[in-house]
Amino acid sequence: MTTSIVKAYKILVNKHMTVYNAFQTGFLMAGGDFIAQTVVEKKSLESYDTVRTAKFFGIGLLFVGPTISAWYKFLDKKFTAQVRQLANKKTAVFKKVALDQLIFAPVFIAAIISVIDLSEGGEVRKIPCELGKKYPDILLANYKLWPWVQLVNFYFVPLKHQVLLVQSVAVLWNTYISFKTHEN
Template sequence: MRFFVNACFWNAPILSIWIKRLERVKGPSNYAIWKRLALDQLLFAPIFTGTIVFNLRLLEGNGIKSAYKRLCRDYTDIMTNFYKLWPVVQLINYSFVPLNYRVVFIQAVALLWNVYLSFATQISMVQTR
């Protein structure tokens, strides 16, 4: 349920705005794709992923301090795995998927990513008990 709430009220609205903003990046086709990818993966993704994990901790019933402490503890491992998947996904997304389907494509892949996040956050929760 927490993933559903997070996706509906946080992820999808922010991603919709972000994907539209990235479309403003102009230039030769390949240059624009790589620039979008760099902006997405180096500026947006680290912050956005952190907010997702933080929100999930809050939705578990953790307080703000506890959610932040757990985010700090888990962030490096999550981002290491993030960069194994998402740059390739986003390269495909920006290269081949029409603008109006990009968030849908991201959310489809996010189903798999959310399985990992659920596992990663639950394992760390069990280890802290």
């Protein structure tokens, strides 16, 4: 039984990595929202917003998971030759982290804030205002956490498991994002 589960898992990860990452991200984003509502916001089960959690699942499934998967595949292809040469591996990892944090993260954070706001019924014309309120704090928090996570991720973790590592750490990050994007 356990062997067949492990075998099915390996097939899913190897043959359908983007789909796997999308579902995994959806569940972990929903988990982050659940923690935000029950632990951080201290909502009772009666006032718990299941629709909000479902939206976080959908955003993870349809947007975050596929986007991060594609980004990591791009980085992997761009730096594969350098990573194979052990002498250049550290340089390649630092370049990946630099691209991730200086190009991808600022754009992705703006996108995720916008997508969450729109999923909550926000208007496109009000997105710049929402970004002005939420973006600086979230970007600063990003720079305190994610460069370190990505150093470990890009140096030690194979491509097919990078989204899993990031999304495992991101349960707490998603809790923060959920809280910050729903803060009055």
